[in-house]
Amino acid sequence: MSLETANTPNSYLSSLPKTLTGITGLDEITKGGLPKGRPTLICGSAGCGKTLFSIEFIVRGALEFNEPGVFMAFEEKSEELAQNVASLGFDLNQLQKDKLIKLDHVHIERSEIEETGEYDLDGLFIRLGYAIDQIGAKRVVLDTIENLFSGLSNQGILRAELRRLFEWLKARKVTTIITGERGDGTLTRHGLEEYVSDCVILLDHRVSNQISTRLLRIVKYRGSMHGTNEYPFLINEKGISVLPVTSLTLDHPVSSERVSSGIPALDKMLDGQGFFKGSSILISGTAGTGKTSIAASFANEACLRNERCIYFAFEESSFQIIRNMRSIGFDLQTHIDKGLLKFQASRPTLNGLEMHLVAIHKQIKEFKPSVVILDPITNLITVGTVSDVKSMLIRLIDFLQAEQITVLFTALTLNNVINEQTDEGVSSLVDAWLLVKDIEFNGERNRGLYVMKSRGMKHSNQVREFIITDKGLDLVNVYLGSEGVLTGSAREAQQLLEETGIVIREYATNRKDREIERKKLILESKIASLKEEFESVQDELNKTYIEDELRKEVMEKNREQMTRSRHNE
């Protein structure tokens, strides 16, 4: 697609009329479906789903868009075709009776035909025209018209007639799908792409590591914007679903609502409120660190809030998880009975990644949960490469965020050296990343938990000890002292030691206090006796002093008396 086309005003782009196919995902990639009233070529190698693709186009057109369609089969007989697609829930016979579709099997066999001169394909034109008129068809499929090349030998006539046919179909204003087998180095064996120039879709079927992936690519779509990537698609019991790899824009609505993790102490680490609603959370850690327990706690909490939750387990069966979680105080069975919790346990190797993604999509669409858990995503690596898993998870996260569903992944880190870069490469995609880690010390193994990142909130930078008890999960502060970080029994011992210290200190202080008191009493009594001694000395001194005074007075008196008496004489 040239820049020039991309720059044309939107009014022009939107004016190109399109026909919705009704095939899940395809209409999004093509931004509205196939070009209306024009032929579209669908090519691919054998068994890549061309026929199914085109029959779904016809059936969906008839059922969902009220556009009857003619299916002209050059390969399979009508009855075979009806049987083949019955497994998808398409009742072609009934649709034929209802005049919504018309199946026509074209039988052409070179050995039965002798070419004796000039001819044309008027028979095909009349036949198709009659079928279109009979049911008022708006859609036509020619599957696979290239078979004519094996039935008829005059290539010159055939090519001219095919060109005429496509022009004629355009003039009839029917939206047509022409299928073609892929040739060597060309899109189709007989170069049909030369005649169909408006829209070409290529289907592919690749097998790597014994797991197959179907891929769809829009090679060309004249006059319209379209996704140019290879899009994986699936054929399941509901037909074809194409999955856009990523939404091209990052414009999900966001919520500032918070959801609890089910562990109050963990919520406290996350700004006191827990995770954001609709965010993606990764819990990684080594084996046996309690990742599943955290996940179950989150699920349990969601169910207690009366919200729905789907738990995709890739390692354990649902019964195993329910039994195991009962031992730590989570009764998941009651949630299942209430219809709030759903387990979807499967081995990753059951399907390819794309099939898993579609299964997840389907379950989510049906169950409409507000919380989704994938435990663990690391197991998916067994069915794809790291980049495949990453691309799948990107798409999943995109989808979940658009739906405002909170998702929690667990991931197993294989060794104790934590590689902060990878973890299936999703660590950069997730909003919150918790790490559970073994702390081996003093002959025992304990769990430490910390928040590696948590977008958009203040979060604790502390390592907490993560404890699994039969009453649930809890986090406690690790002991930070002169001897470093202590956990488990070392932490408890240290705590005990501290408590002993306090008691001893208190006792010591008490003894000193009493001694001071005693000293005080002794001194005080000494002071009292000294005081008394002083008073008696004072008394003694005072006594002599007064006697002296008295004597002096008396002697004075006596002398006066004597003086007076002498004068009187």
Next chain:
Amino acid sequence: MINQSPTQESTDPYSEGQHYVLQLFVTGISLNSVRAIANIKQICEQYLPGKYSLEIIDVHQQKMLAEREQLIALPLLIKRLPLPERRLIGDLSDTKKVLSGLGITN
């Protein structure tokens, strides 16, 4: 629509064991159709005088025939009898091929 051959003889069709029942499907008066009609008439007159019946059908007039008779390329000549049934397409200008297709050896 249906043109019975004007040269149908009154002789017993099975007396010689080789009565030909032919159907020619054409589209209106297109060039190929006109040539095909002329050619088959000439061949029949020359090689099968008196022991054939020829039906000429305009598919435009009976469109439902197209599906029933598995018509794709036109003009189409079907030899119904004698068995085996044979289908010849084209304007029948290649007389040699027409004759071998009809199983007429001379």
